[in-house]
Amino acid sequence: MNVRVQDKTKTGDLAVKAVRADRAYAEFLPSAVEISVRPVPKVVPVLLFVVMAAIVAALLWSWFFDLHVFTNAAGRVRATIPAAVVQPVESGRLVAINVRNDQTVRAGDPLLVLDDVEVAASLRAATASRYSWLAEVERRNAALRAIEAGLSSPP
Secondary structure, eight states, X not given: OHHHHHHHHHHHHHHHHHHHHOGGGGGGSOHHHHHHHSOOOTHXXXXXXXXXXXXXXXXXXXXXXXXXXOOOOOSOOOOSSOOOXXXXXXXXXXXXXXXXXXXXXXXXXXXXXXXXXXXXXXHHHHHHHHHHHHHHHHHHHXXXXXXXXXXXXXX
16 A cells, blocks of 8 residues: 555655656646646735735724715615605795705804895784774773763764
């Protein structure tokens, strides 16, 4: 048994010496022997080292730094906080928008400017109605004073 191992070793050594001397010789060897005796190209260990270094660098980067992942996917978007309802007390046409995208606002900051033509008109009508009622109250108080004073016909 030792003789055969020594024979294989001697044959393998001869094949290695022959391949090193003439690379074309390896093409005529059986596949298993060709693979075992052909020297590894010098690029392969360098390439393996670069790939392993890249993997180690990626793992270290993910361990020490935040990774921002952006992706596109179909589905439903759910807010983590309850949605805030933004609505005016009075409705109307929009005249100006006082905020930009991603601007931080505080409570009480004006976000929109609405057209106040209808509101101003209804305010003027309500003011006129109030003055009319005040005049009516004054007229009735004058009539009451006249009746109390004994005048036959109120002014």
